[in-house]
Amino acid sequence: MRQRRRTFMIGGMGLVLCGVLGMLQYAAxxxxxxxxxxxxxxxxxxxxxxxxxxxxxxSVVARRPLGVAALTVVAVWPLAIRAVQPLLPIMDAATFDAGLDAYRGAETILTAVFFTNLLVSLVAGLLASVQIARAAVVPAPWNWAPLWAFAVSVVAAVIPQLLFAAAGSSGAQALAEAAILLGAIGFLARTLGLGILALVLAARFRSDSVDVYRSA
Known part of the structure; x- marks a missing residue:
């Protein structure tokens, strides 16, 4: 119980820090x-x-291979995408001036990277959330919280795209702030929200340990 409390405490503090830094990123x-x-x-x-x-x-997935693999992808994938970004072509006037083939080639690469990122993020996030729920290391019903946060993140990402498609180019500017707000909500759900929950559960584990000790 002590090791679980330590894991939840440190991990929860890390996610809370992510949420705070993320809000700083939006503010500045x-x-x-x-x-x-x-x-x-x-x-x-x-x-x-x-x-x-x-x-x-x-371990929130009891170190089951599928769960550990899915969470590892969730953890390192944003860093991998960030590392690849400087190598990707830029869709700008220079690319267009280079010729139609160059423009189409750049567009194809960016589209492939976009859908790869989307697919990997969705599959890894869903698998990790389900594995956490099935492992039942996190007390019920909070073992489903990662799946709830994942659903909020997906909805927050999909709704702006649907709104932009419906509004067209004329209303895109007006929806920009709403898209940023929804993006922030999705980000905070999987960082600050889950981090606070982990800290609360860590305190609960400590309380349970004290009760067991006293009863002995």
Whole structure:
């Protein structure tokens, strides 16, 4: 129980820190690149800690291979995408001036990366959430909380795309702020929200340990 409490405490603090840094990133766009890298690093460390745990009993997926693999992808995938971004072509006037073939080639690469990122993120997030729920290391009903946060993140990402498609180019500017707000909600659900829940559960584990000790 002590190892589980330690895992939830440290991991929860990491996710809360991600949420706070993320809000700073939204509030001060000029700090975006630096804060973004820091958020990805802290998020990766926190998620990997939850996946492996300080012991098998402390791992939120009980160190089951599928769960650990899915959480590892969830942890490191944002860093992988960030590392690849400087290598991707840029859709700008220079690309267009280089010729139609160059423009189409750049568009094809960016489209492939976009859908790959989308597919990997969705599959890894869904698998990790389901594995956490099935492992039942996290007390019920909170073992379903990662799936709830995942659903909120997906909805927050999909709704702006649907709104932009419905509004067309004329109403895109008016929806930009709403899209940013929804994106922030999705981000905070899987960082600050889950982090606070982990800290609450860590305190609950400590309380349970004290009760057992007293009863002995």
């Amino acid at each position: 766009p000029g700090l975006g690149p630096v804060v973004g890298i820091l958020v990805d690093l802290v998020f990766a460390a926190a998620v990997l800690l939850f996946a492996i745990g300080s012991s098998r009993a402390a």
